[in-house]
Amino acid sequence: MTPPEPVFNVLADNLAEKGWAVTDDLFSTDFLYALLQEEILLFKDGQFKQAGIGKGAEHKVVSEIRSDYVHWLDEEQLSELQQQFWQQMQEFKQFLNREFFLGLKDVEFHFAVYPEGSFYKKHLDRFQRDSGRTISCVLYLNKDWQAGDGGQLRIFNKETYVDVNPVFGRFVCFKSDEIEHEVLPTKKERYSITGWMKN
Ligand code: OGA
Numbered sequence: 708m709t710p711p712e713p714v715f716n717v718l719a720d721n722l723a724e725k726g727w728a729v730t731d732d733l734f735s736t737d738f739l740y741a742l743l744q745e746e747i748l749l750f751k752d753g754q755f756k757q758a759g760i761g762k763g764a765e766h767k768v769v770s771e772i773r774s775d776y777v778h779w780l781d782e783e784q785l786s787e788l789q790q791q792f793w794q795q796m797q798e799f800k801q802f803l804n805r806e807f808f809l810g811l812k813d814v815e816f817h818f819a820v821y822p823e824g825s826f827y828k829k830h831l832d833r834f835q836r837d838s839g840r841t842i843s844c845v846l847y848l849n850k851d852w853q854a855g856d857g858g859q860l861r862i863f864n865k866e867t868y869v870d871v872n873p874v875f876g877r878f879v880c881f882k883s884d885e886i887e888h889e890v891l892p893t894k895k896e897r898y899s900i901t902g903w904m905k906n
């Protein structure tokens with residue numbers, strides 16, 4: 708995959724301007740289909756865990772706050788597709804570092820599945836005791852998502868909010884320490900890959 712500099716540029720401008728950004732043009736349809744297939748296979752194979760909140764010893768599953776399932780990618784054991792995704796995210800990270808001198812270092816990503824009825828209540832991605840998460844990224848993999856299926860990402864901005872539909876191939880990124888957000892209850896199984904650029 709060649710790094711789409713113009714797309715990175717638009718994302719970076721929006722990140723700087725309002726703290727979040729969205730594009731539908733980061734990945735090819737063929738790649739997205741293949742990635743979705745891989746996610747579904749891993750899920751069916753029981754390779755997901757109920758997601759938790761907090762880090763280290765404070766990590767716990769609180770299903771009143773979030774009710775999704777995750778499968779963390781292991782940098783040492785990436786599949787070919789995961790490697791392509793990872794590479795694209797590394798390119799984006801380096802672009803942001805060049806543009807904003809952010810000094811982003813590691814990245815971490817997990818697949819996420821939100822079963823019917825699940826959600827993630829309003830939160831910030833930066834853990835209280837861990838300031839590493841700087842840029843949050845989500846790529847949605849929901850084929851044929853329809854208005855009424857729910858599962859929107861609600862991004863808060865002071866008194867107002869914007870709802871982003873989790874449609875196939877849509878990529879959203881935002882500042883982890885500034886942007887409060889939530890995942891509205893989904894009425895259909897909802898697929899994505901989510902992660903963070905850290906420093
Ligand atoms: C998260 C999160 C948003 C989404 O995993 O922290 O907020 O749209 N995900 O899946």
Ligand code: MN
Binds near residue numbers: 832
């Ligand atoms: Mn979040």
